[in-house]
Amino acid sequence: MNIWVFIVACITLVAFLAHLAIGTKETATLAPDPSETERNTHWVQAMCAFQMLSVDLLVVAAALFGIAFVDLGQLERPAILFFGLLFFLWGVAWVVQMKALRRTATSLSQLPHWLVWFVCSALLVAGS
Structure with missing residues (x-):
């Protein structure tokens, strides 16, 4: 079992x-x-x-649980890195959208979803 991928799968399931x-x-x-x-x-x-x-979110969680528990051989690392990139892009999209909207009443600290996605991305890279 890949504990890093399992942790991200659990976070993603909670997010779902x-x-x-x-x-x-x-x-x-x-x-x-x-x-x-x-x-x-x-x-x-x-x-x-x-x-x-x-x-x-549900599909990503299911895929990550699969990756965490099933030996994918040579495909495992690329699959993990793919999802790491996906989470990273979700974080980037969140920050860019927040900045583009320029709403001073709402800050990145009030909507820290981006941070969760970046942490998940980092955990997946660590687990690859």
Whole structure:
């Protein structure tokens, strides 16, 4: 068993559960009045995209559990590094988006998701 990959798989599974339960509830509170057609279309699109990430988190967690417990031979290191790169890119995308939005009321320290993704990336590189 690769303990580093297992740790990241567990973190990702927790992120999936939090995303599904807490994140969905929080995002649902942003629903506009039903009479606002255009804003409702955008909100529904955002909710759908939000749930697509839930699926991604679940698939990544499952893949990482598989990598942690199954000997993939020569494919193991490239697979781990692929997911390390994915987590790194998630972190970069988060930071870039936060900076691009320029909302002074919300800082990187208030939404530290990026830090989780960078830590997961580092753990996977360590486990490769």
